[in-house]
Amino acid sequence: MRWHGGHHDEAAAVRPLTLAWVCRHLDVGEQVIRTEALHGGITAEMWRLTIGTRDGGTVRDLVLRTFVDPFYLERAEDWLNRETGALTLLAGTDVPAPGLVAADPTAAHCEYPSLLMTHLSGRTVLDDEGLQTRVPLLARQLVEIHALRPVERPREYVALTTADTVVVPKGADEAAWAAAIDVIRKPRPPYEGRFLHRDFQPGNVLFDMPSSRSAGARITGVVDWAATSWGPADLDVAHCSTNLALLHGPAWGQRFAEAYEEAGGVLAAAASERLYWRVRDALASSEEVQLVAQAWREAGRTELTTRAVEERLDAYVTALMNALG
Structure with missing residues (x-):
């Protein structure tokens, strides 16, 4: 699967129910202080969420993936269940994978099926050099x-x-x-x-x-x-x-x-x-x-x-x- 950032407008915001769901999975005193749309995939909307504490203390990033495209929606539950299982398994290994924070494969809480995970440092590199x-x-x-x-x-x-x-x-x-x-x-x-x-x-x-x-x-x-x-x-x-x-x-x-x-x-x-x-x-x-x-x-x-x-x-x-x- 490849991320596709072309389906949504940069000015679009994380949807309200989804944002409320994210907030329920944050630590006490934490809040979402910034959202940024990530580009470059095909099947889902990807968001980088910056999480901060109300007292201006530590800041961390999470990644939210939301399946909104009608073509992929019917497969979203299966995909999210598989990814949830994989991330749970990988947590105890040396393979550097995101940590699972929360998943809503059937959109019981969010507007669309969603996955919340930790943000990893680094970037994809697609150029010939190196x-x-x-x-x-x-x-x-x-x-x-x-x-x-x-x-x-x-x-x-x-x-x-x-x-x-x-x-x-x-x-x-x-x-x-x-x-x-x-x-x-x-x-x-x-x-x-x-x-x-x-x-x-x-x-x-x-x-x-x-x-x-x-x-x-x-x-x-x-x-x-x-x-x-x-x-x-x-x-x-x-x-x-x-x-x-x-x-x-x-x-x-x-x-x-x-x-x-x-x-x-x-x-x-x-x-x-x-x-x-x-x-x-x-x-x-x-x-x-x-x-x-x-x-x-x-x-x-x-x-x-x-x-x-x-x-x-x-x-x-x-x-x-x-x-x-």
Whole structure:
């Protein structure tokens, strides 16, 4: 899932019932002193709430996510329940995730389904500069996530793409795409289940960048746990690989899988199995290129037109078929 800040007006305020609900979950003497709309996602309104005490003492930040888009509302309860479960589980681990403050998945108290969580320091970094330093950090973080062994497993992953829903970009290498679509017509390979984030990609990872150069960069948080699932490590790796290929160029998709193994992660042994998961995710992204490109442009990557992203996707699918097919 990707945040989308385009659905609401900067002047809009947190809705009154929601604000009252937030206030009930604050400590005695605390109040919301500032609200700021966060931009850059697709499925929900995001707010940063600054919390202060009446005596002007300590200040902290919380993050409020509210599902308002009619298209996503029907899934909001499931997503918020899953995210609540994931954040509860992650609280006892070394994975830097937000802390759960409160959730209202059915909008019993708020105008819309909402989640209140702690604010993590750091920022998402989508530019090309310093990527060489960040990719191994991303890979190590994902290996750590996959090492979690929850007492209660999340539900099995869902793969939404089918051979019939793939959108072949205009001017794409038709032979490569036809071969790729044939790959996902086959039955899925057997796999060893792992705890998956299911949308692990640069837009959901926060970095602390101490200087303009990337030396000393570190990950301060991983956000958006609403799609947490149980499935093959290859699927999470494939998803991050596709995003890196579209953001930074096809070679980075391949590089991420190597970095994951260098960090101690284990992928499918057979090339045909790796290809299945890698292609499945790349083809899934064909259906949302426009949305993704728009979110990236809003986040500052103005050169990433829908066409530019389509061309990278075509180059990546072709490279996958050449390397592993």
